[in-house]
Amino acid sequence: MDKLKPCIHGKIDTGEVDLYLTLAVYNFGFWFNGVRGFVILDDMDPVVAEVSTSGDYTIYSLSGNCSSEYINRLEWSLGIQEDLTMFYKLGMDDPLLGEFIRKYYGWRLRSTSLWWALIIGVCQQNASFIQGWRMLYNIIRLYNRKVLVGKAEVLLPPTPYDIVSNKALLINAGTGYRANTIYNVAKTFANKELDQDVLVKSSSIDIEEELKRIKGIGSYTARLSIVLAFRKYDLPPIDRWLRKIISLVYKVSLKDSEKMWMRKWGKWSGLAALATTIALDAKPLSKAIERIKNRQLAPIDENKPTPLNLWKFLK
DNA sequence: TGCCAGGCGGGGT
DNA sequence: ACCCCGCATGGC
Numbered sequence: 001m002d003k004l005k006p007c008i009h010g011k012i013d014t015g016e017v018d019l020y021l022t023l024a025v026y027n028f029g030f031w032f033n034g035v036r037g038f039v040i041l042d043d044m045d046p047v048v049a050e051v052s053t054s055g056d057y058t059i060y061s062l063s064g065n066c067s068s069e070y071i072n073r074l075e076w077s078l079g080i081q082e083d084l085t086m087f088y089k090l091g092m093d094d095p096l097l098g099e100f101i102r103k104y105y106g107w108r109l110r111s112t113s114l115w116w117a118l119i120i121g122v123c124q125q126n127a128s129f130i131q132g133w134r135m136l137y138n139i140i141r142l143y144n145r146k147v148l149v150g151k152a153e154v155l156l157p158p159t160p161y162d163i164v165s166n167k168a169l170l171i172n173a174g175t176g177y178r179a180n181t182i183y184n185v186a187k188t189f190a191n192k193e194l195d196q197d198v199l200v201k202s203s204s205i206d207i208e209e210e211l212k213r214i215k216g217i218g219s220y221t222a223r224l225s226i227v228l229a230f231r232k233y234d235l236p237p238i239d240r241w242l243r244k245i246i247s248l249v250y251k252v253s254l255k256d257s258e259k260m261w262m263r264k265w266g267k268w269s270g271l272a273a274l275a276t277t278i279a280l281d282a283k284p285l286s287k288a289i290e291r292i293k294n295r296q297l298a299p300i301d302e303n304k305p306t307p308l309n310l311w312k313f314l315k
Numbered sequence: 316t317g318c319c320a321g322g323c324g325g326g327g328t
Numbered sequence: 329a330c331c332c333c334g335c336a337t338g339g340c
Contacts, residue, residue, distance in 0.1 A: 125322040131338060132321075176336030181323085218323050239321035277321075284320070 003148040004048060005064030008071060012055035012080060018106025020053045022078055025107060025278055026307050028137060029315025030155050038154050041073050043113050046147050048154060049074045060149050079108025082231065087268040094264075096249045097272060099297040100279035109231065109274060114196040116157045117228035118185045118211070121221035121237075122178050129282035130305050131174075137314040138173035139182075160189035181216025188214050196229065204235045223270065233270035236261055241285050242273055249292060281306035 012019070023037035031038045034053075041047040041059070047070060051057040059070050075081055084105075091101040112120065119139070123132040143158035143166070163170065163186035170179035188194050199207050204226055211222035223237035238246075238258050246257035250264075265272040280288045281299050291297070299306060305313045 122322090126320060126335085127322090127337080128320050128339075134338085171336090174337055176338090177334095178322095178336080216323065220322060224321085237321080241321045243321095273321095282321080 001146050001148055004060035004062060006058050007061050007064050007066040008059040010057055014055050016106055017080055017108050021107040022110055024308055024311060027311045029311045032311045039077055041070055043157055046156060048149050077111045082108060097275055097279060100275060103298050111231055112228050114229040115189050117225035119182055121224040122181045125178060128284055133310060135173055135175050142169045142173050160186040164190045184214050184216055200230055204232045208235060227270040234267045236269035236273040242276060244285060278307045
């Protein structure tokens with residue numbers, strides 16, 4: 001097991017960002033325990049930050065020395081410098097997201113590598129929220145890639161090479177027919193046909209087209225990964241679930257719902273899409289519709305897995 | 316116990 | 329451009 005050494009200590013000036021919310025949302029228990037999170041800054045040559053909800057952090061790397069560029073990367077992946085003023089302004093009185101935005105204004109999306117963002121997306125395909133996150137949990141547990149961070153053993157997502165060399169574990173993880181797509185994504189990265197550092201310079205539209213060349217990656221998965229990996233929000237990942245919700249709330253046809261969403265949220269469309277899943281606790285469609293009818297438009301902790309408390313269940 | 320769920324591609328029209 | 333179907337798996 002690789003041993004990472006501490007290279008930079010510091011304290012994040014969080015401003016209005018709520019690190020508890022930011023670390024908690026869509027996370028696992030082995031990466032967040034309520035007070036301390038591990039944020040993976042590089043999942044190939046492992047670099048991991050240990051961050052407390054108060055903002056104190058230590059960054060660990062293999063060599064034990066690393067450039068201050070990693071501080072920027074940590075703040076970037078926690079959205080510390082992201083100015084959401086316009087997003088709030090657009091959403092403050094929104095019938096769907098207004099309450100969430102007022103109560104959870106400190107939340108920021110926590111970004112991941114493009115590689116892992118695509119796997120997250122594939123696992124959401126044609127499955128319920130909890131089933132998809134269970135698949136991801138199983139994948140991480142089964143491939144069991146670990147590094148030593150100080151005294152703590154920390155799990156890392158498998159690398160593309162791990163998956164190319166052991167495809168069978170994907171089936172054990174319960175991914176079903178998605179295993180082929182995950183394998184295709186892994187091969188693409190292992191063959192260096194995709195480079196996050198090159199893609200980041202392109203427009204969302206061009207990145208989406210590039211990602212859709214992988215068999216099994218469609219518009220939804222491509223866009224979700226663009227949101228998670230690049231913090232580019234201009235193309236929203238809209239699935240059956242959100243499409244139906246938009247058509248009900250804003251009284252537009254299913255066909256027009258994406259246009260309507262983009263007209264309303266503009267360059268924040270992707271962030272608004274993700275925020276909607278948190279606000280409605282990622283409930284299956286019929287329950288989500290009930291929640292909207294009852295005006296329960298902020299997360300509720302009912303001791304069942306939700307995006308916000310997932311870390312308490314999948315440890 | 317049969318549905319069916321935050322998609323997708325392939326094959327039809 | 330559309331529409332429609334099958335698809336692995338696990339939860340209800």
